[in-house]
Amino acid sequence: MPETTPPNTADAGLEVRTYFVRGRNAMVARTDFGELFVDYYLHLSANHIKVAPEHDAMFKRALAAFTLHCASRPWNEFIAWTVNFQQPLVNLFLAGDNQAGTVTGRIFDENVKEGPHNLFYADVVRGTQPARRSAVTFDGPDPIPAVEAFYRQSEQRGARYFQVGEEEFALATEHPDCDLTWFQALTPEAVRDLEKTETLSFLERRIYRWHCGCNQERMMEVLAPVMRQDPAALFGDDPKLEMRCPRCGARHTVTREALEAFLVRPK
Template sequence: MADPKPVSPAEAGFQVRTFFVRSRNALFARVDMSELYVDYYLHLAESGLKPAPEHDALFKRALAGFVLHTVSRPWNEMTAWTMNFQKPLLNLFITGDNETGGVAGRVFAENVRELPENLFYADVVRGKEPKRRSTVNFTGADPLVAVEKFYEQSEQRLGRFFQLGEEDFAFVVEHPDCDLAWLRALTPEQVKAFETTETLSLLESRLVKWSCGCNQRRMLEVLAPAMRADAAELFGGEEK
């Protein structure tokens, strides 16, 4: 379980709360992504970037999964996800720093290398420990399915994502002695009703915000070796 850390209401960003589902032994997180999506679009406008609507939708879905994943992780972790899709042919890159709550990312749709199957890289730096990388192959064009495969293969536990509304997402992940039959059978309607049907214990609140400037540079500097390694494998020519 992550160490509690108070969130100042004066800090920019919004809060995401995580809960322990008692008697089920699972962690539950739910997020309204509307505020972060607004900041993402402001970033696109300021940067002069206009991803295709299909690519934009995939990025936003991946961003929701990233936020729900990172708020359930330790405070001293810095994370980067690189998702390579073959249909459509593109790479998604998202990075985040749990100490600041900052997240950032981008769609890369040019010079993407054609590969036999989709690839998902998850890179983690925890404190001063060496970077750890997990690599997962996945099928289809749903980023949340890719993350569920990552949980199954690399985390070796069951994690499920649910879209409860246009910008409303939830995540339920196995903890020791979890009721796995219950978790496997969950529906979006059941997850929506958790506050009335399940006994929830608040674990903590995390600050989340779109990162730019020095915070974004810090994340990219720490994780740059991973991105340079990815470029050789995931891009067919000079990276744009």
């Protein structure tokens, strides 16, 4: 694809580039997710998180779809998705901060709520505006059709995802006056060779990395209300407890002594 700005090799992370397809009125975002998938697996290993192969495959596709979606959105958005599947019974959670260029997430495969439909929840905070939530239903066990259903029902425009390589994905989204016949006829092969058949205008490059930002202090903020009300129920006879970050599943150990000191320190 044509390039108007060279990549900054000093930037650490996954580079996503977006292009406007002239004459078709569509935008395309595309990248190879190999590097981000490696970071995800390093995170699982470091925190001793074991994932069922079926859930792992679903999460990787959701992570690719989510990152491309983030790259196509305004810079000042924080985005979170919760994708509830009934078969298999699992929730996928993803969160992204466009200003920081970070994405993270985790798989919930225990105590997942059963219901009549798969549900897709999208939460967005843009700048200082109030948070917005959308919820749509979808069919099947693949997260990518779930995201496409979200675009149709909530965004009121079309989006199509394509796996164009072993770990390479692309997102095409409608813009006003989009050539819908061309858009609906797109195939993975056509998207892979788009620069040969269409005129592409480079829009921007964004760098994303796997990062949650959870730490000991944030975990103590979560535990503080329970500690104030019923410390015995929280710790029992143990001097410490282990918890996992609700956003990424990272393992954190919090001692009773540290939490008591946290509660009395000046704010």
